[in-house]
Amino acid sequence: ESVIAFGSLISSMWNGDSDCVSPVDFHSVLVKRYPTFGKTTQQDAQEFLICVLNELHEALAKVRAQLGCLRDTEAEESRGGISETSIITQLFEGQLSYNIRCLKCQTTINRPESFTVLSLPIPSKTACSLQDCLKCFFQQDTLTWSNQVHCSCCGTKQDTAVKGTITKAPQIIIFHLKRFEWQGEGERKLSTDICYPLSNLDLSPYTSSLPCREAGYSLCAVVNHYGLLDDGHYTAFCKHVITKSWYRFDDAQITKIPDNSVQTDRAYLLFY
Numbered sequence: 001e002s003v004i005a006f007g008s009l010i011s012s013m014w015n016g017d018s019d020c021v022s023p024v025d026f027h028s029v030l031v032k033r034y035p036t037f038g039k040t041t042q043q044d045a046q047e048f049l050i051c052v053l054n055e056l057h058e059a060l061a062k063v064r065a066q067l068g069c070l071r072d073t074e075a076e077e078s079r080g081g082i083s084e085t086s087i088i089t090q091l092f093e094g095q096l097s098y099n100i101r102c103l104k105c106q107t108t109i110n111r112p113e114s115f116t117v118l119s120l121p122i123p124s125k126t127a128c129s130l131q132d133c134l135k136c137f138f139q140q141d142t143l144t145w146s147n148q149v150h151c152s153c154c155g156t157k158q159d160t161a162v163k164g165t166i167t168k169a170p171q172i173i174i175f176h177l178k179r180f181e182w183q184g185e186g187e188r189k190l191s192t193d194i195c196y197p198l199s200n201l202d203l204s205p206y207t208s209s210l211p212c213r214e215a216g217y218s219l220c221a222v223v224n225h226y227g228l229l230d231d232g233h234y235t236a237f238c239k240h241v242i243t244k245s246w247y248r249f250d251d252a253q254i255t256k257i258p259d260n261s262v263q264t265d266r267a268y269l270l271f272y
Contacts, residue, residue: 002026005026005028008026061085091170091172093114095167096113097111097165098163102158103161104159107153107154120137120178122192123135123136130195133177135205137164138165138206139163142162174270174271175269176269177269179268192265194267198218198259200217201218203217219272220238221237221270221271222238222269226266237264
């Protein structure tokens with residue numbers, strides 16, 4: 001039901017019969033599974049995005065399996081099962097590898113982890129670049145005290161060095177800029193002006209030597225957040241896949257914008 005509603009929404013958008021299209025039908029289907037997003041209070045766009053991707057992936061992977069449309073079904077069955085893949089995983093899923101090293105005995109293990117959205121810390125309160133955020137995310141961390149990791153060689157918890165790298169870069173990579181942080185007993189929003197490139201984003205410093213997708217990426221969409229934690233407004237900038245022009249989506253208002261307007265200190269989600 002969710003996939004049919006989403007397909008109908010996409011068709012309506014591209015048919016061009018209306019100046020704007022409301023996603024009300026898709027939203028009503030989705031809130032059956034995720035009631036939180038049916039409330040009138042402000043919800044988090046990143047959480048909503050993850051739920052949408054998960055819902056579409058689960059439905060599409062199930063249909064592919066039922067129809068027997070997986071290309072390597074026989075080979076995968078001989079290996080003991082059918083891999084759950086969908087257009088969602090093909091487009092958005094990447095792979096990280098965390099190098100975990102015991103600082104006492106130097107024993108090292110690698111732990112793989114799949115991702116669809118990378119949540120990046122913001123290292124400055126005033127201004128920084130997307131590369132600064134990436135460097136902060138991928139820098140080596142030392143886990144001590146209550147964060148120690150159990151070492152199988154030592155047999156006890158030890159101080160540990162952890163560093164992540166991208167072993168498989170997705171076709172579309174999504175960055176979530178962590179603009180909300182805890183301060184005292186509440187949260188506050190960081191209005192840091194983050195400079196992000198519209199093209200030639202280089203991820204090679206954060207990838208392993210293993211086979212990986214070409215590191216250069218171009219920006220295709222931005223989700224902006226205005227306001228505070230409990231009271232705000234979302235807009236989006238999207239690049240037309242054919243004309244390469246940028247457009248601003250603000251509820252029912254769709255406006256063509258110049259490239260130099262895509263850079264904003266309201267950016268919350270970046271799609272490359």
